[in-house]
Amino acid sequence: MSLQNDLILRAARGEETERYPVWLMRQAGRILTEYRAVRGALSGFKELVETPELAAEVTIQPVDILGVDAAIIFSDILVVPEAMGLEYQMVEQKGPWFEETIRTESELSKVDFDIDVEDRLSYVLEAIKITNKSLDGRVPLIGFAGAPWTIFCYMTEGQGSKTFSVARKILYTNPILAHRLLDAITNVTIKYLKAQVKAGAHMLQLFDSWAGILGPEQYATFGLHYLKKIADAVNEVPLTLFSKGAHHSYSELAALNCNTIGVDWQIDMKKARLLVGEDRTLQGNLDPSALYASHKDVENVTKNMLKSFENKRHIVNLGHGVYPDVDPEKVKTFIQTVKNFER
Amino acid sequence: MSLQNDLILRAARGEETERYPVWLMRQAGRILTEYRAVRGALSGFKELVETPELAAEVTIQPVDILGVDAAIIFSDILVVPEAMGLEYQMVEQKGPWFEETIRTESELSKVDFDIDVEDRLSYVLEAIKITNKSLDGRVPLIGFAGAPWTIFCYMTEGQGSKTFSVARKILYTNPILAHRLLDAITNVTIKYLKAQVKAGAHMLQLFDSWAGILGPEQYATFGLHYLKKIADAVNEVPLTLFSKGAHHSYSELAALNCNTIGVDWQIDMKKARLLVGEDRTLQGNLDPSALYASHKDVENVTKNMLKSFENKRHIVNLGHGVYPDVDPEKVKTFIQTVKNFER
Numbered sequence: 001m002s003l004q005n006d007l008i009l010r011a012a013r014g015e016e017t018e019r020y021p022v023w024l025m026r027q028a029g030r031i032l033t034e035y036r037a038v039r040g041a042l043s044g045f046k047e048l049v050e051t052p053e054l055a056a057e058v059t060i061q062p063v064d065i066l067g068v069d070a071a072i073i074f075s076d077i078l079v080v081p082e083a084m085g086l087e088y089q090m091v092e093q094k095g096p097w098f099e100e101t102i103r104t105e106s107e108l109s110k111v112d113f114d115i116d117v118e119d120r121l122s123y124v125l126e127a128i129k130i131t132n133k134s135l136d137g138r139v140p141l142i143g144f145a146g147a148p149w150t151i152f153c154y155m156t157e158g159q160g161s162k163t164f165s166v167a168r169k170i171l172y173t174n175p176i177l178a179h180r181l182l183d184a185i186t187n188v189t190i191k192y193l194k195a196q197v198k199a200g201a202h203m204l205q206l207f208d209s210w211a212g213i214l215g216p217e218q219y220a221t222f223g224l225h226y227l228k229k230i231a232d233a234v235n236e237v238p239l240t241l242f243s244k245g246a247h248h249s250y251s252e253l254a255a256l257n258c259n260t261i262g263v264d265w266q267i268d269m270k271k272a273r274l275l276v277g278e279d280r281t282l283q284g285n286l287d288p289s290a291l292y293a294s295h296k297d298v299e300n301v302t303k304n305m306l307k308s309f310e311n312k313r314h315i316v317n318l319g320h321g322v323y324p325d326v327d328p329e330k331v332k333t334f335i336q337t338v339k340n341f342e343r
Numbered sequence: 344m345s346l347q348n349d350l351i352l353r354a355a356r357g358e359e360t361e362r363y364p365v366w367l368m369r370q371a372g373r374i375l376t377e378y379r380a381v382r383g384a385l386s387g388f389k390e391l392v393e394t395p396e397l398a399a400e401v402t403i404q405p406v407d408i409l410g411v412d413a414a415i416i417f418s419d420i421l422v423v424p425e426a427m428g429l430e431y432q433m434v435e436q437k438g439p440w441f442e443e444t445i446r447t448e449s450e451l452s453k454v455d456f457d458i459d460v461e462d463r464l465s466y467v468l469e470a471i472k473i474t475n476k477s478l479d480g481r482v483p484l485i486g487f488a489g490a491p492w493t494i495f496c497y498m499t500e501g502q503g504s505k506t507f508s509v510a511r512k513i514l515y516t517n518p519i520l521a522h523r524l525l526d527a528i529t530n531v532t533i534k535y536l537k538a539q540v541k542a543g544a545h546m547l548q549l550f551d552s553w554a555g556i557l558g559p560e561q562y563a564t565f566g567l568h569y570l571k572k573i574a575d576a577v578n579e580v581p582l583t584l585f586s587k588g589a590h591h592s593y594s595e596l597a598a599l600n601c602n603t604i605g606v607d608w609q610i611d612m613k614k615a616r617l618l619v620g621e622d623r624t625l626q627g628n629l630d631p632s633a634l635y636a637s638h639k640d641v642e643n644v645t646k647n648m649l650k651s652f653e654n655k656r657h658i659v660n661l662g663h664g665v666y667p668d669v670d671p672e673k674v675k676t677f678i679q680t681v682k683n684f685e686r
Contacts, residue, residue: 160505163631163632163663163666165631165632165635165668168630168632169635171632172633172636173635212588212609213609214609215610215611215630215662216609216610216611245555245588245609247590247591248590248609248610248611248614265558266555266556266557266588266591267559267591268558268591271591287558287561288506288508289506289508289511289512289514290515292511292512292515293515293516294516319558320506323508325508
């Protein structure tokens with residue numbers, strides 16, 4: 001099926017685009033009343049993730065309602081550890097919670113190293129197929145996974161944490177265990193991303209949400225090393241690496257076999273460009289809380305950001321997921337400002 | 344009273360020292376069984392903070408037990424908003440919680456802009472006096488306060504947060520309110536720090552724990568601007584600025600009227616030195632989770648860090664507070680490695 005809008009793919013590959021493409025992390029989610037209506041009728045977040053028709057429906061909502069240039073499949077990074085054998089729950093107001101964790105060598109037996117992703121994650125692949133059918137080529141569909149380091153954090157810690165000190169403890173006390181688990185996650189993730197492409201994903205993003213809690217040396221060893229393996233193995237479609245908070249490693253990230261580097265709002269885009277160089281597309285990086293401002297101010301801060309891009313390779317996004325209590329009308333102002341901007 | 348060990352003061356001023364001084368953030372706290380014994384007999388954390396004799400006792404514990412080169416007064420950064428009129432509770436397993444918050448102009452009336460710190464924070468000042476009496480000049484005593492931006496976060500958000508999106512929203516929707524509150528916090532903090540010096544603090548540290556959630560531009564406006572006011576006003580003793588996560592602003596921080604820049608573990612110390620220059624002392628920055636390693640490994644990572652200092656101006660510390668479940672014997676290995684290191 002040919003795409004009517006392939007701006008984001010061309011921007012990722014560094015080709016000419018008539019304007020900057022724009023989408024938002026977490027665009028399919030609680031900011032939309034239409035999402036809350038679907039979600040409210042269900043038993044919980046996981047039922048939505050695991051029901052392909054409904055996951056497809058909320059994936060498409062922001063395309064219809066907000067006018068973004070890409071859809072991103074509605075899912076969760078934790079479907080991978082679950083497929084490997086660690087079931088998770090999404091606890092209201094608290095976040096993810098795992099009954100079982102991996103903290104010792106013997107506990108590695110709790111997870112399957114070699115799984116059939118087409119089987120265990122069929123619900124995501126099915127959602128991708130349904131989404132593309134409904135989108136009918138209007139915009140590209142982004143697939144995604146968590147980066148191995150971030151998935152490792154959850155599989156060892158068992159829940160969210162300010163410090164992930166349990167996960168980081170293992171890096172010092174049992175690096176062999178850490179590498180074995182990271183390697184297993186990496187192998188499953190490669191298969192999973194390839195399956196997403198086969199199902200119809202037009203581009204891919206890896207979310208390394210907890211990259212920023214490691215120092216540069218440990219991130220090289222336990223983070224970048226595995227991102228490289230994935231980037232080298234998955235070549236079918238453009239790949240975005242989003243290592244939140246890891247400004248120290250932007251140059252090293254940019255040296256990987258990827259197209260786009262995700263940029264959070266805590267770094268000036270010009271500095272990010274200096275670190276990344278001219279051969280990669282940058283994605284980001286408006287402060288998510290800027291969308292709390294007045295329409296006029298949203299327009300102004302967005303324009304200032306766009307001017308700072310100096311006509312280089314950019315995909316517009318926030319520096320992190322949109323906050324759930326943001327007014328969708330402000331999101332529309334953000335998107336419209338990008339669309340109206342004359343390069 | 345003359346000090347028998349003034350290493351840390353000399354290091355802060357950039358004077359020659361025979362070895363690097365060493366202390367740990369949160370050294371007076373849950374890592375020590377002796378602390379837990381004192382704390383366990385009380386109704387809660389705040390009773391300890393507000394009872395000068397006991398606060399002094401736990402302040403001195405790490406000097407006796409661990410052999411650190413400085414004591415830091417046992418207290419909390421939230422005593423300042425409380426003294427201004429917003430009472431806080433420390434909820435077990437959850438952290439700080441404020442019944443009242445400031446989110447609108449009219450809510451500013453909930454706080455007192457001009458308070459007598461000698462009266463309202465007498466319990467901290469009294470604890471400083473008792474501590475110095477008991478220390479009898481063995482090591483210097485560090486006083487501290489939260490940086491205005493971080494205190495603003497708690498006064499507006501009312502509790503800890505991963506994003507502090509309520510606090511950051513105000514920066515976009517009502518910057519005038521933000522500046523009025525930040526200014527009030529700054530004025531009280533200046534008086535409070537001066538009172539700590541008068542009571543006997545030999546050096547001071549400002550903790551900007553949430554610096555890293557702002558981008559460089561907003562941190563300049565809402566963070567550094569107020570740190571500068573404090574640094575210019577408080578000149579009596581050496582001052583340390585610890586803006587966690589704000590690597591983007593290290594050069595600007597170093598330009599302020601301070602002696603030492605606190606460095607977290609997410610930046611390489613050589614890069615920090617490049618940003619800060621040669622005219623300031625750096626404090627940090629071992630990864631707190633490195634203390635989970637074996638004694639041999641603790642020694643090795645500590646030595647590697649010390650070598651990277653290249654004999655420049657340094658005070659040794661962790662990159663953040665010591666984690667409560669770390670074995671105090673590992674802390675001793677860390678401290679002993681610093682003391683034995685030949686420059």
